[in-house]
Amino acid sequence: MKRVALIGQPNCGKSALFNAIAGYKANSSHFPGTTVEILTSEVIYKDETFELVDLPGSYSLSPFDKAEEVNTLFILKENFDLIINVIDASILNRSLELTIEILDIGKPTIVVLNMMDEAKKKGIKIDIEKLSSILGVPVIPTIALYGEGVDNLLNNVIKILKNPRNAKPITLNSTIEAIVNKLSSYFKEREEKRFIAFKGIEWPELKNHIKIPREFFVEIERINEEIEKIYGKDIKEFIFSERHHLSMKIAEEVVKISHTIEKTMEEKIDKILYHPFWGYIIFLLSFILVLLLIFKIGGFLEEIFVYPFDILSAKFQTIKAAKIIKPFINGTLEGTMGAIGVIIPFMVPVIFFISLFEETGFLARSAFLFDSFMHKIGLHGKSIPPLIMGFGCNVPAISATRIIESERDRIITALLIPFIPCSARTIIISALVSKFLGVWWALFIYLISIVIAIIISLIASKLIKYPAPGLIMEIPGFKIPSMKNVLIKTWLQLKPFLFYAVPILILGSIFIEYFKLYGAESIINGILRPITYVLNLPSQTGFTLIFGFLRKELALLMLGQSLGVKITEITSVLTPLQILSFTIFTTLYVPCLATLLILKKEFNGKIATISLILNVTVALLVTTLIIQILKITGI
Amino acid sequence: MTLINAKPNKTYIIIGFNGGPNLIQRLYSMGLYPGARIQIVSVAPLRGPLMVKNIDNGIQIALGRGIVSKIIVTEA
Structure with missing residues (x-):
């Protein structure tokens, strides 16, 4: 059976989307990181069957805690045919940092712009076609909580499963590209070598999970010294700050904000809820x-x-x-x-x-x-x-x-x-x-x-x-x-x-x-x-x-x-x-x-x-x- | 100045961090990055954590004092 993985940052409405597709078999939650058990469900849509996997919410694929490790290890060790990257449309710039990491994997990918209603409330308008052409993958708007856009998404999923097209990575600056091209040559036999090279730099514990040649780390050390000399930054920081700038730039190109955020009723209640007394x-x-x-x-x-x-x-x-x-x-x-x-x-x-x-x-x-x-x-x-x-x-x-x-x-x-x-x-x-x-x-x-x-x-x-x-x-x-x-x-x-x-x-x-x-x-x-x-x-x-x-x-x-x-x-x-x-x-x-x-x-x-x-x-x-x-x- | 000396409900802009790359990456990916406009919206008593809000997108993050003292800001 074909396998589809749902990946997104905490609170992006990923579990709500899973529920909308899988018929309320998962536990949808509001608290970051509650979906710690991986939930899966067999989905039958228009005579096509696939398995949907709900991965835990994760800010980045360079894990910070046990829950986030699950995502990175799933990508490296499991077989899957399509990634659905769920994004909170109201915080596009932050969410795109994860998307750029996901595109590095090079698997067929769909980006879901969820919580479109929240974005609208904040006066955010997104040029979906433009975003799709920049990212090179389909972008589908949804409001998962009310099931809006889910049919459109499923049609796209079926289409891509029949006719898979690998996503192309978004290129970062030429220095990083040169580094990652060199380092990915250590993992020639793997399809996702670019992703592995990045994670090897950003998450050294990777060596406990897959085989990495010692020379790879020697090379990183050498490059790190060079980068520190020229840019005054650790290589890790050099990469993620570049990724951040790129996602800010993309967001700026596709987002129009029509009015400023007004204080809502919910915000006022919130103010009392975390009041120090x-x-x-x-x-x-x-x-x-x-x-x-x-x-x-x-x-x-x-x-x-x-x-x-x-x-x-x-x-x-x-x-x-x-x-x-x-x-x-x-x-x-x-x-x-x-x-x-x-x-x-x-x-x-x-x-x-x-x-x-x-x-x-x-x-x-x-x-x-x-x-x-x-x-x-x-x-x-x-x-x-x-x-x-x-x-x-x-x-x-x-x-x-x-x-x-x-x-x-x-x-x-x-x-x-x-x-x-x-x-x-x-x-x-x-x-x-x-x-x-x-x-x-x-x-x-x-x-x-x-x-x-x-x-x-x-x-x-x-x-x-x-x-x-x-x-x-x-x-x-x-x-x-x-x-x-x-x-x-x-x-x-x-x-x-x-x-x-x-x-x-x-x-x-x-x-x-x-x-x-x-x-x-x-x-x-x-x-x-x-x-x-x-x-x-x-x-x-x-x-x-x-x-x-x-x-x-x-x-x-x-x-x-x-x-x-x-x-x-x-x-x-x-x-x-x-x-x-x-x-x-x-x-x-x-x-x-x-x-x-x-x-x-x-x-x-x-x-x-x-x-x-x-x-x-x-x-x-x-x-x-x-x-x-x-x-x-x-x- | 660092965020620990900032006044609640006043807007500041992040200009940098004093921490290691792992911490900085986490803050970036959660929505606290150089250039972001932020406010301290609540301070928990007994030297508790601070609730920091990115006022451009409404993201709220609870941060312990150790981390707050590593965020360099300037008045907006």
Whole structure:
């Protein structure tokens, strides 16, 4: 199958374009570098099929962080037939620097001028035909968010896939051309030799990924000395500043600005959002408000959803069935009820609000607001967005740490993320603590997890001393969120839960019924008794902790089942203190299986093991400490 | 002067950088280059980062103080 790669700078609307073409299978995001996993989709258009690859947003093909490396390595190592370079039309001069790099590759290329509406708002008019003739490739205007221009683009894609024409590089000044011609002779056997020669100069780590002869670097060193002597500039700077001037020149030739930018409503809101005082107040208030809303909405929905299951379950109690079948029926019913009646009501609001935070650009803003605080605990602002994403789900949050340039900061942040209560744990907190003990106790658990993360970060930064690098991060302007995008995002995250997690939850429930029948449960409970004992919990809860490792919310379902009551009537068997103990412990005790797997994939087995040991230890210590304090003080 | 001594909400023009080529390339590619007209639109408290805006195209970039002190500017 033919392969088409989407490449563009962060926030150019590349994911929106991917969604418009691929039918909403990717996660469109507002925060620079969120699309860290490469998404692909098979596209069928007018009887033609091709694979579309959505590469992470990247300012340049000389990578600065892990996320950007993905692009350069994809270009060098993967096969593809066409590049679609997506450009934010409202900032043409900056975007063209990447385009010039892309044209160096010499593959068939299409340039997409996206966000034409934004450009129009800013009074920017672009001579598309002229741009196309300068770049030597087709230029297609689009507004991806509304699907405008997508048909035209796809027609061009099909046309070029049938009749490929390689792009021609744009020549820089004669000195650079002479250098790159000489250096590309080291890579004669490769089609993209010009691109490799440039990257070899601009990104020395390239040698870790492809074979480069030693003489190549000797040559660069010699040329560098010469350039420094004549121009007083490092060769790298000599090249990228030339590329910059060229793109400024091209932009100047094709852009007409009819009126100056007016202050929009969104800009005024933005001014308040990053205000050195109000910014924090708004941030903290909305955070607490969102949590309270989640508890309230979830609780309300739960009552509606659980009701029909109550009637059903009462009906089933009267059915007489063989001893071997009964656990199956009970388990299926309990599992389905738990998944649909308890988990979905709480899960939907959590994902919805996190998506809303992302869409408005609030998430990126938090990096700016909390940078100085993060420096105090040994990290910097870029760790904040992944940590906040962790409240939704720890797994993509750990992938999102790729935007952090320093490996040390990346590892520390990834170790902190499993302490952040994700939506699955929010379900447990909402359904148990918020419901039976009150919302303030629920907020208290969030506070505990944040304090733990701070303490661990402080300790880690003392252990591994390293000056935290300075913050450089683009903060996209505040946007009134598109409800369509927020809802699509919510659905995209809910979908895998429905198809993957619900069956696990039901299977788990059936298992536990059979385990009970054959007494296997009590053996595990016996082994885990030391833990449940220090946590002040009944021994039957030991078994549920095993399930919580698979999926955190499973611990909640199993809790009711092992104790033989419905979740909504848990207070008849557990004291408030026990409910608190169970919730705090399950919130902290182990990263779930999926989180451990992503830690292993993003880093290595050692980091995953450290994370596991760290969480179990901290969970045991903290829970016992809190329970003992509460016991003594008698609250 | 360097940007660290600049006043908020006043327009300055970038004339150069004091950093290494990697940092300069990053700033260029994000939209901060010699000749760009910029403003400091917000300063985070407790010696936090500065929000720098390229007023020609509206790009906003949060920069730590170390980096801000490497950007040489002149009043517009």
